[in-house]
Amino acid sequence: MLTMSSKSLDDSFDESLFASEIVLERKQSRKxxxxxxVDEYIKTFKQDNFLTKLKRRAIKGELRSCxxxxxxxxxxxxxxxxxxxxxxxxxxTFREEYQAIRNKYDTNPYRNNNHNFEExxxxxxxxxxxxxxYFQDNELKNTITQDVVRTFPEIDFFQSSVMQEMMCNxxxxxxxxxxxxxxxxxxxxLLAPILFVVxxxxxxxxxxxxxxxxxxxxxxxxxxxxxxxxxxxLEHDTYIMFRQVMETVEPWxxxxxxxxxxxxxxxxxxxTSLEPSSCSVLGIKLRLIYEKILKRVDSELFFxxxxxxxxPQIFGxxxxxxxxxxxxxxxxxxxxxxAIFSDGISFSLCDYIFTAMLIVIRDLLLSSNYSQCMxxxxxxPSVPDTQYILDLALHLRDPINHPEPHGYTVGVHPxxxxxxxxxxxxPDVIEQKPVPSTSSSSREISERNTDSAKTPNxxxxxxILQVNTSKNQVTNQQKSSISEKPQSGQSHAHQLQPVSQRQxxxxxxxxxxxxxxxxxxxxxxxxxxxxxxxxxxxxxxxxVLFKKKTQEMKSFNKPTNLNGKELxxxxxxxxxxxxILQKTLAEEELKNNDVIFLAVAKLKIARDLLKGTLKLNxxx
Amino acid sequence: xxxxxxxxxIVLIGNAGVGKTCLVRRFAQGVFPNVQGATxxxxxxxxxxxxxxxxxxxxxxxxxxxxxxxSITQSYYRSAHCLILVYDVFSQCSxxxxxxxxRDIDQYAGAAIAGNGRNVLKVLVGNKCDKDRxxxxxxxxxxxxxxNFDLFMETSALEAENVEKLFREIAEILVSRNQESNGGTxxxxxxxxxxxxxxxxxxxxxxxxx
Numbered sequence: 001m002l003t004m005s006s007k008s009l010d011d012s013f014d015e016s017l018f019a020s021e022i023v024l025e026r027k028q029s030r031k032x033x034x035x036x037x038v039d040e041y042i043k044t045f046k047q048d049n050f051l052t053k054l055k056r057r058a059i060k061g062e063l064r065s066c067x068x069x070x071x072x073x074x075x076x077x078x079x080x081x082x083x084x085x086x087x088x089x090x091x092x093t094f095r096e097e098y099q100a101i102r103n104k105y106d107t108n109p110y111r112n113n114n115h116n117f118e119e120x121x122x123x124x125x126x127x128x129x130x131x132x133x134y135f136q137d138n139e140l141k142n143t144i145t146q147d148v149v150r151t152f153p154e155i156d157f158f159q160s161s162v163m164q165e166m167m168c169n170x171x172x173x174x175x176x177x178x179x180x181x182x183x184x185x186x187x188x189x190l191l192a193p194i195l196f197v198v199x200x201x202x203x204x205x206x207x208x209x210x211x212x213x214x215x216x217x218x219x220x221x222x223x224x225x226x227x228x229x230x231x232x233x234l235e236h237d238t239y240i241m242f243r244q245v246m247e248t249v250e251p252w253x254x255x256x257x258x259x260x261x262x263x264x265x266x267x268x269x270x271x272t273s274l275e276p277s278s279c280s281v282l283g284i285k286l287r288l289i290y291e292k293i294l295k296r297v298d299s300e301l302f303f304x305x306x307x308x309x310x311x312p313q314i315f316g317x318x319x320x321x322x323x324x325x326x327x328x329x330x331x332x333x334x335x336x337x338x339a340i341f342s343d344g345i346s347f348s349l350c351d352y353i354f355t356a357m358l359i360v361i362r363d364l365l366l367s368s369n370y371s372q373c374m375x376x377x378x379x380x381p382s383v384p385d386t387q388y389i390l391d392l393a394l395h396l397r398d399p400i401n402h403p404e405p406h407g408y409t410v411g412v413h414p415x416x417x418x419x420x421x422x423x424x425x426x427p428d429v430i431e432q433k434p435v436p437s438t439s440s441s442s443r444e445i446s447e448r449n450t451d452s453a454k455t456p457n458x459x460x461x462x463x464i465l466q467v468n469t470s471k472n473q474v475t476n477q478q479k480s481s482i483s484e485k486p487q488s489g490q491s492h493a494h495q496l497q498p499v500s501q502r503q504x505x506x507x508x509x510x511x512x513x514x515x516x517x518x519x520x521x522x523x524x525x526x527x528x529x530x531x532x533x534x535x536x537x538x539x540x541x542x543x544v545l546f547k548k549k550t551q552e553m554k555s556f557n558k559p560t561n562l563n564g565k566e567l568x569x570x571x572x573x574x575x576x577x578x579x580i581l582q583k584t585l586a587e588e589e590l591k592n593n594d595v596i597f598l599a600v601a602k603l604k605i606a607r608d609l610l611k612g613t614l615k616l617n618x619x620x
Numbered sequence: 621x622x623x624x625x626x627x628x629x630i631v632l633i634g635n636a637g638v639g640k641t642c643l644v645r646r647f648a649q650g651v652f653p654n655v656q657g658a659t660x661x662x663x664x665x666x667x668x669x670x671x672x673x674x675x676x677x678x679x680x681x682x683x684x685x686x687x688x689x690x691s692i693t694q695s696y697y698r699s700a701h702c703l704i705l706v707y708d709v710f711s712q713c714s715x716x717x718x719x720x721x722x723r724d725i726d727q728y729a730g731a732a733i734a735g736n737g738r739n740v741l742k743v744l745v746g747n748k749c750d751k752d753r754x755x756x757x758x759x760x761x762x763x764x765x766x767x768n769f770d771l772f773m774e775t776s777a778l779e780a781e782n783v784e785k786l787f788r789e790i791a792e793i794l795v796s797r798n799q800e801s802n803g804g805t806x807x808x809x810x811x812x813x814x815x816x817x818x819x820x821x822x823x824x825x826x827x828x829x830x
């Protein structure tokens with residue numbers, strides 16, 4: 001900045017005026033920061049209960065300009081213990097550990113004094129040969145370098161040869177230390193932001209030292225800051241943090257296929273295939289995000305993508321492997337990572353960020369065809385408010401403690417977050433005049449019902465990992481997340497009375513009607529009807545199956561001559577029997593599952609028609 | 621309804637860094653990025669062109685070099701009309717990997733494609749031919765011939781050499797194949813907006829792997 005301003009002084013009067021403004025600004029900010037640098041450190045890390053505050057700041061996006069973000073990350077990632085007294089010793093231990101790793105793999109055959117020339121010659125293929133190792137290492141280094149030199153091409157920082165070399169070193173050492181996973185494309189883009197953050201904090205310290213800002217601190221605090229942000233150990237500290245991130249993310253990079261039977265997880269009752277399939281850990285994770293989160297919170301969007309056969313793996317592999325690194329600008333990405341890291345070492349927030357990102361562009365997606373959708377997902381549109389995505393993600397996971405964020409608009413595409421409708425109350429207007437699909441109608445619905453939807457009367461989203469546990473599909477990462485939040489999910493679901501049930505108890509006299517969409521109903525054992533899930537029905541529900549059903553249903557269009565008592569009895573009987581059927585079926589592995597589930601879904605329509613919570617014209 | 625007559629799915633494979641993404645971007649967007657970030661998972665691009673007054677839409681799936689077939693979802697290649705295997709003429713190593721890629725194609729794509737009752741168009745491309753070469757042209761030609769490639773071409777994404785031509789020829793072959801198989805009458809069976817519709821119903825969401 002200084003060089004910039006001195007340059008412009010030579011150029012012209014106007015620019016020199018501008019430059020002097022910059023200098024003035026710098027002086028002012030210097031004055032301000034002088035009192036803040038040490039204060040910021042103390043306020044951030046030295047107060048009682050600082051950890052809770054630090055986590056809260058992360059999810060609120062308040063670390064955006066923090067000059068100690070790398071220390072915060074180290075705490076989140078368990079690279080530093082909670083007790084700050086131990087930080088310096090822990091840091092030193094880690095640095096020594098990395099130094100030892102570096103020494104271990106520093107093989108230079110030219111410096112080798114081994115006189116066994118069977119081994120010590122460049123053509124030796126022996127495992128123990130230094131030369132053989134040397135050439136293998138070079139191959140690995142070439143692979144890594146090929147990716148490192150094209151990391152964040154638009155950011156100068158990553159084009160510097162010093163930084164590139166450092167990244168290569170870290171990735172190389174990680175690969176050698178973890179021979180099972182070695183180096184995989186994408187790791188370099190997880191490493192890069194960490195290096196950037198650690199370096200930024202170190203530079204901030206240097207700057208503070210130049211301005212004598214540390215003098216106001218007591219000696220131990222000063223030593224602590226200087227040790228934690230010691231420039232000498234950029235590579236060491238970054239390695240340790242990167243290793244921690246990889247610890248969680250590693251399964252997402254695994255190519256190992258896990259074989260499992262689709263219907264045993266009960267992904268999709270109307271699946272077209274019941275063949276056993278194999279999936280990578282990441283593949284399963286992505287499928288669960290679709291089936292267990294997206295489908296619940298926005299079934300319209302889910303079926304839109306489902307019908308177009310846009311599987312989450314297509315775009316989701318990159319989204320998750322890079323922790324959304326290509327979907328946001330670097331500064332916004334760091335804010336997203338603040339939240340992911342602070343939320344817990346399992347990074348389980350990713351699942352909800354993933355869903356929130358889809359919901360934020362739902363209107364865009366709903367009004368797009370296959371290619372357009374693919375384009376939006378592969379080249380995620382720039383979203384002006386990253387915080388909104390975080391807030392929405394937190395809300396999706398825990399609507400009771402995190403209120404729904406207020407909607408906003410992106411560019412020409414109105415972004416309206418359907419109030420994550422587990423239920424949608426259809427106003428009479430819609431009944432009379434079925435509007436052709438598109439987002440406008442759903443927007444209308446949600447606008448009318450934002451109040452009712454905002455109240456947290458829907459069950460907490462079932463964490464996708466719980467489903468996994470019950471089916472023995474748990475990875476380490478998932479295990480930790482389960483232990484972390486044992487209270488979430490089902491417990492809330494039980495506390496809350498399903499809206500649809502409440503409505504039916506009140507009878508059908510209310511002017512608005514809750515529609516329980518039978519086809520969208522997940523018929524798995526994990527979320528039977530008791531979970532209160534009744535997703536929104538839009539007038540133009542995309543399922544072809546559904547239309548067929550409507551036609552079949554029309555033949556039953558006769559006025560009923562049952563009285564209220566008999567009706568109630570029939571409904572109750574049907575509900576109970578459907579429940580039993582569903583639960584039993586979910587446990588069985590039947591050959592014709594689809595057919596049976598379809599039949600159950602039809603029974604549900606019949607029940608809802610009897611109840612009066614569904615009308616024939618609504619099915620269309 | 622979109623206004624194209626045919627939609628063909630093309631999948632690019634080959635070692636990391638041979639220039640698959642640059643090739644696609646040169647063709648689809650007319651640009652050559654100075655530095656192109658590594659592809660993670662898969663990328664997707666669409667480009668339409670006219671072949672004999674017929675509009676053809678090419679759906680191009682650009683895969684990550686390191687992924688190889690095992691983690692590419694089956695449905696990518698199951699319904700692919702064309703596989704382009706790319707190597708770097710400047711890198712002997714990328715050429716030496718070709719046999720392994722061919723085995724992968726046979727193992728993973730072969731059966732699936734045979735099951736669909738049609739042959740996938742196999743194309744070999746030597747990219748970066750603007751550079752000094754390590755792989756002689758005749759060696760590559762021989763390799764293409766021996767391994768039953770339908771088409772072989774050397775390209776330069778940097779200098780836009782043969783890039784347009786490559787995709788145009790692929791489109792032409794696919795169009796003529798499709799016309800033949802339909803006895804001269806063009807059908808839309810292959811041109812559905814959703815690429816899986818022409819294949820068997822089980823070939824969708826649930827058998828999707830990675």
